[in-house]
Amino acid sequence: VLIGEVAQRSGVSTRMLRHYDALGLVRPTGRTVGNYREYSEEDIRRIFHVESLRSLGLSLRQIGQALEDPAFAPSTLVSDLIRRTEDRLKREQELLDRLRTVDASAPLAWEDVLRIVELLHGLTSPSAARRQQTVLADAPVPTDLLAEAILTESDPHVAGALRWALARAGDDGVAAVASAVYAENAAIRRRAVQALAELPGDEATAVLTDALTDSDPTVRRHAALAVGTRGNPASAPTLVGMIVEGTNDVEAAEVLGTLSLDPDCADRIMALLTHELAAPTADPAARIRLTQALAEMPAPLAHPALQHLTDDEDPTVALIATSLAGVLEERING
Amino acid sequence: VLIGEVAQRSGVSTRMLRHYDALGLVRPTGRTVGNYREYSEEDIRRIFHVESLRSLGLSLRQIGQALEDPAFAPSTLVSDLIRRTEDRLKREQELLDRLRTVDASAPLAWEDVLRIVELLHGLTSPSAARRQQTVLADAPVPTDLLAEAILTESDPHVAGALRWALARAGDDGVAAVASAVYAENAAIRRRAVQALAELPGDEATAVLTDALTDSDPTVRRHAALAVGTRGNPASAPTLVGMIVEGTNDVEAAEVLGTLSLDPDCADRIMALLTHELAAPTADPAARIRLTQALAEMPAPLAHPALQHLTDDEDPTVALIATSLAGVLEERING
């Protein structure tokens, strides 16, 4: 079989078949009288083997070794190829993300492209200081970049700066992070809720209210503090739970106090608090925190409850209740 | 600033800085008396611009144009880069899949690698005939490759051959496709259920029973036929539904007949069938199919029901009921 037909049948160009010959990869069995390369069926099978190995990303040199050297085992090379391919895949994915971000900014000139790329480099720098500096620089960071950065930032200071910048950016900040409240990754949901907590407006409130039923406790707690501050009593059970568990309990108690400016709501919160205080499973430290939380409630409701706790069987609770009841009395009388 | 310091500050090798100079990309502003390249701060800024654009995948030639030619707009090039990157990403992903499959087969020699790659090419060939031929060839296809192919095969004939090969492969076939019953993609779940339907054993039955509550109706129906055949009465409502809707109704009726060999089950199925027949919303064609299905039920139960339908207000139903009741009488007496 002459080289042209082999090329047709195998899909390998005549140029490459000659190259394989020169490298010694596939030497045609014979030559015609006119010095034409003459391939046997066995040669052609070998060409297909070469192409098979090429489809796995082996270099021609590696293919040569694989087909010649019996001591050259596949295992090491294959796992090496896997590692390298994973690497390239990751880099290509990062490149694509970068390109999409640039494209989304609809640059009119290459200067615009350079601006975005530099911002991007700053925001994804391994140095937290550099990231911080990029956020706080004079050039405002586009909202979508801020949102993206917020959802992946692990350094608390930089995260704070990013949230501040997002809040300053205005209305579209909410839209940019809102969808992340429904992300699969809990860490992303937490960051989204923290960012939304600092953004005003009904839209943010609505999404935060959704987050009250999140599967992740930290998300629920961030949402409860934010939503409670905005006057939604649906946050009350989570806030009481925070006091019981001792996570951000002081802040939670304050928010409950704010919510209690509404009389109906105050009644319901008092019921929750006294229920937890009376629970047989309540641990002493939790009962102390609950007692302290009562002081944030409206005096007419809190005072009788504290009065009742002054002869609690836990002496610490009794002591705190006595003290707080005194403070409330002064407040009422003074 | 001399070239060495520029290289340090920018991270670009002196070799490349000279190359940029030769290409005219970044020409250092001056030369020292000793003919050393002398870069200005402006030159260095330009180097960073070049690196920014390189991080987007532009070639040096494209960077030259971008920085020189004001008419060379980013938009076209950027979307072109995106398209090419998506392409490469896809190819890299396919390569990685191939490599992982090869690695999973733990090849000891390159011949083993070649075998797997050729099977893989055969199974993913765009030609259905080629795929079919690969499945039916003498060399048995490893179970995991069969499973993968089954879940993506769209040609019904090839799919049938794949399921047949999987059933012949023995026990680990179930394990290989079972998890796909919980895949997100409904088409994959359908294929998994169809494959499991042809596999014997309690494990397959358990997974198929799970699929009875799938959100996709086709998945539920395939599961109901399979699970019903294996004697699980939980499939009955779906099977009756298939008769009402006229999808695979004959087969569904047969399976209901088999289930009715158990007297308790027969009573429940009769209740479902007569309930549907009496439903005020039942369409005429559905009532005909339900009437026909009664003939598959045990004669002592089916006969009175058919007798009652002989004076149905739908004359077609009445006619069929009369005829089937006659057949049953013959069967009872004969």
Add this chain to the structure above:
DNA sequence: TTGCTCCTCACGTCACGTGAGGTGGC
């Protein structure tokens, strides 16, 4: 004088495509 940095020129990498210039078989 010794190290160091810089210079230019040029080859090698890797898998090819694309000629140029020439020849053999129908």
Add this chain to the structure above:
DNA sequence: TTGCTCCTCACGTCACGTGAGGTGGC
């Protein structure tokens, strides 16, 4: 004779690394 296939040799691609051989400033 004409068109086709084949031959060898060799340059170009693209972003580099790595010399060789030489020079200027501390």
